[in-house]
Amino acid sequence: xxxxxxxxxxxxxxxxxLRLSCAASGFTFSSxxxxxxxxxxxxxxxxVANIKQxxxxxxxxxxxxxxxxxxxxxAKNSLYLQMNSLRAEDTAVYYCARECRGYYDSSGYYITTRxxxxxxxxxxxxxxx
Amino acid sequence: xxxxxxxxxxxxASVGDRVTITCQASQDISNYLNxxxxxxxxxxxxxxxxxxxxxxxxxxxxxxxxSGTDFTFTISSLQPEDxxxxxxxxxxxxxxxxxxGGTKVEIK
Numbered sequence: 001x002x003x004x005x006x007x008x009x010x011x012x013x014x015x016x017x018l019r020l021s022c023a024a025s026g027f028t029f030s031s032x033x034x035x036x037x038x039x040x041x042x043x044x045x046x047x048v049a050n051i052k053q054x055x056x057x058x059x060x061x062x063x064x065x066x067x068x069x070x071x072x073x074x075a076k077n078s079l080y081l082q083m084n085s086l087r088a089e090d091t092a093v094y095y096c097a098r099e100c101r102g103y104y105d106s107s108g109y110y111i112t113t114r115x116x117x118x119x120x121x122x123x124x125x126x127x128x129x
Numbered sequence: 130x131x132x133x134x135x136x137x138x139x140x141x142a143s144v145g146d147r148v149t150i151t152c153q154a155s156q157d158i159s160n161y162l163n164x165x166x167x168x169x170x171x172x173x174x175x176x177x178x179x180x181x182x183x184x185x186x187x188x189x190x191x192x193x194x195x196s197g198t199d200f201t202f203t204i205s206s207l208q209p210e211d212x213x214x215x216x217x218x219x220x221x222x223x224x225x226x227x228x229x230g231g232t233k234v235e236i237k
Binding site for chain 2 (some may be wrong): 037044045046047052056059061062094095100111113114115116117119120122
């Protein structure tokens with residue numbers, strides 16, 4: 001059974017730092033792109049960052065570039081999000097999510113795609129003084 | 130970035146009703162469109178990928194259609210357990226992926 005379990009959330013003051021972790025199990029972690037997606041209280045979903053299987057490619061939403069760093073440790077089946085210079089607008093539940101990048105259709109053709117097929121339960125980050 | 134306009138933002142329908150949600154992209158995204166269901170206090174759940182493919186284990190009353198800029202998500206017969214917020218999500222060759230604003234579905 002695929003499981004993603006986030007941890008590390010909490011209350012932090014503006015300008016502070018926090019490191020989120022996501023422990024993965026039930027699948028070959030090193031074979032998948034992974035993402036962080038957040039949801040501010042009462043708001044919609046916002047993709048934050050993702051990382052390639054071997055960590056060689058990383059992408060971020062503009063609002064967190066230069067402040068957040070995504071990383072992974074395939075030996076520990078773990079995904080991380082280092083969050084620095086936190087702002088009130090970073091307050092949200094942060095989910096880690098597995099990305100599916102392709103599948104074989106009924107004819108045996110490989111179809112490239114991109115969707116989030118498994119999500120963790122989320123960890124709440126509150127930025128407030 | 131590609132913007133996704135989802136409508137309505139909320140709706141109220143009776144059990145057994147047909148429910149339709151639309152999502153419009155700010156530019157052509159082919160069929161690069163997914164749909165998720167999120168129940169209160171829970172993580173999102175994938176329902177439909179690539180505009181019209183039903184995820185394994187998802188009831189057949191859920192369906193999706195469309196391509197280009199206009200997409201539709203349908204619940205053919207609303208059930209009490211379908212009370213949730215539904216989100217569309219586009220992907221393109223480059224980040225970022227973006228989500229629609231969500232549609233909250235309630236029982237009348």
